[in-house]
Amino acid sequence: xxxxxxxxxxxxxxxxxxxxxxxxxxxxxxxxxxxxxxxxxxxxxxxxxxxxxxxxxxxxxxxxxxxxxxxxxxxxxxxxxxxxxxxxxxxxxxxxxxxxxxxxxxxxxxxxxxxxxxxxxxxxxxxxxxxxxxxxxxxxxxxxxxxxxxxxxxxxxxxxxxxxxxxxxxxxxxxxxxxxxxxxxxxxxxxxxxxxxxxxxxxxxxxxxxxxxxxxxxxxxxxxxxxxxxxxxxxxxxxxxxxxxxxxxxxxxxxxxxxxxxxxxxxxxxxxxxxxxxxxxx
Numbered sequence: 621x622x623x624x625x626x627x628x629x630x631x632x633x634x635x636x637x638x639x640x641x642x643x644x645x646x647x648x649x650x651x652x653x654x655x656x657x658x659x660x661x662x663x664x665x666x667x668x669x670x671x672x673x674x675x676x677x678x679x680x681x682x683x684x685x686x687x688x689x690x691x692x693x694x695x696x697x698x699x700x701x702x703x704x705x706x707x708x709x710x711x712x713x714x715x716x717x718x719x720x721x722x723x724x725x726x727x728x729x730x731x732x733x734x735x736x737x738x739x740x741x742x743x744x745x746x747x748x749x750x751x752x753x754x755x756x757x758x759x760x761x762x763x764x765x766x767x768x769x770x771x772x773x774x775x776x777x778x779x780x781x782x783x784x785x786x787x788x789x790x791x792x793x794x795x796x797x798x799x800x801x802x803x804x805x806x807x808x809x810x811x812x813x814x815x816x817x818x819x820x821x822x823x824x825x826x827x828x829x830x831x832x833x834x835x836x837x838x839x840x841x842x843x844x845x846x847x848x849x850x851x852x853x854x855x856x857x858x859x860x861x862x863x864x865x866x867x868x869x870x871x872x873x874x875x876x877x878x879x880x881x882x883x884x885x886x887x888x889x890x891x892x893x894x895x896x897x898x899x900x901x902x
Contacts, residue, residue: 652671653870653873654870655670655673656867657681657867657870657873657874658673658676658680658867659676659677660673660677660679661867663675664866680865680870680871681871683868683871684868684872690845690848690853691850691853691872693846693848694845694848694849694850694853694854697763697848697849698831698832698849698850700763701763701766701767701770702831702832704767705767705771705774705827705828705831706831708767708771709771709774709823709824709827710778710820710824712771712775712778712779713775713778713781713823714782714808714813714816716775716782716783717778717780717781717782717785718782718786718808720779720783722786732780732783735776735780736780738776739773739776743773744836747837747840750772750837750841751841754768754769760841761841761842761844761847763847765841766831766837766841766842766849769841770827770831770834770837773830774826774827774831777826781819781822781826782816782819785818786812786816789812789815789816793811793812793815794807794812797811817890821890822890825887832879832880834851835851835852835855838852839852854869
C-alpha cells in the first residue's frame with residue numbers, strides 16, 4: 621500500500637477514535653442523569669453501580685409534583701423570569717443595536733468598547749454590590765431584581781450581536797422605504813426587523829439560557845420558596861447535609877433540560893447563522 625495513503629487512513633482512523641471518545645465523554649453524564657432519574661433509593665448506592673436500573677420506576681418524577689414539593693412553583697418562576705428577560709432584552713437590544721449601526725456619532729466606537737468591557741467583570745465580583753443595590757430598592761425576593769440582574773449581563777453581548785448583524789443589511793433597503801413615505805420606526809419594523817430573524821432568535825436563545833440556568837443571583841436575591849427559581853431550589857432541597865435525594869434531583873434536572881433541548885432542535889440553524897454573522901461583522 622502506498623505509504624501516503626496508509627498515513628492518511630491512519631490519521632482519519634485516529635480522528636474517528638478521538639471523536640468517538642469525545643462524544644462518549646459528552647453524552648455519558650447525560651445518560652447517567654437519565655438513568656439515575658429512574659432509580660429507586662436502594663439502587664442509588666448499589667455496588668456495583670447499576671448503569672441501567674434493574675427496576676426502573678417513575679417515583680422520582682411523581683415525587684416532584686406532590687403537593688408539598690415546591691418544584692412546580694420553581695419551574696413556573698423560572699419560566700416567568702426567563703420570558704421577561706427574553707422580551708425586555710430583545711426590545712432593548714434591537715433598538716440599541718439599530719441606533720449604533722445606523723447612526724454614526726462621536727464616541728460611538730468608545731461606547732461599543734464600553735459596552736463590551738462590561739462583560740469583563742466576574743459575576744462574583746459584582747454580587748455583593750448588586751445585592752446591596754436591590755436591598756436598598758426593596759426588590760429582594762422580587763422577580764424584577766432577577767430580570768434586571770440578568771439583563772445587565774445579557775444585554776452587552778446581545779447589543780453587539782444585533783449591531784453586527786444589522787451592519788450586514790444594506791442601508792439602501794431602508795432608504796427606499798423612507799422615500800416611499802415610511803417613518804424611521806416603520807422602516808425598522810416593516811423592512812429591517814423581518815431580515816433580523818436569525819439575530820433575534822440568537823439573542824432570544826442567549827437571554828433565555830442566561831436566565832434559565834443562572835445560580836448565583838437566584839441564590840442570593842431570592843430566599844423565599846414562593847419566588848425562588850429552580851437552580852438554587854434543587855441544591856437547597858436535594859443536596860442537604862443528612863440526605864441526598866439524587867434520583868429526584870436527576871428527575872428534576874431532566875425536566876428542566878427538556879425546554880433547552882427543544883429550543884436547540886428547532887432553532888439551531890437560526891442560532892448558528894445569527895451568531896456567526898454577528899461575530900464576523902461585529
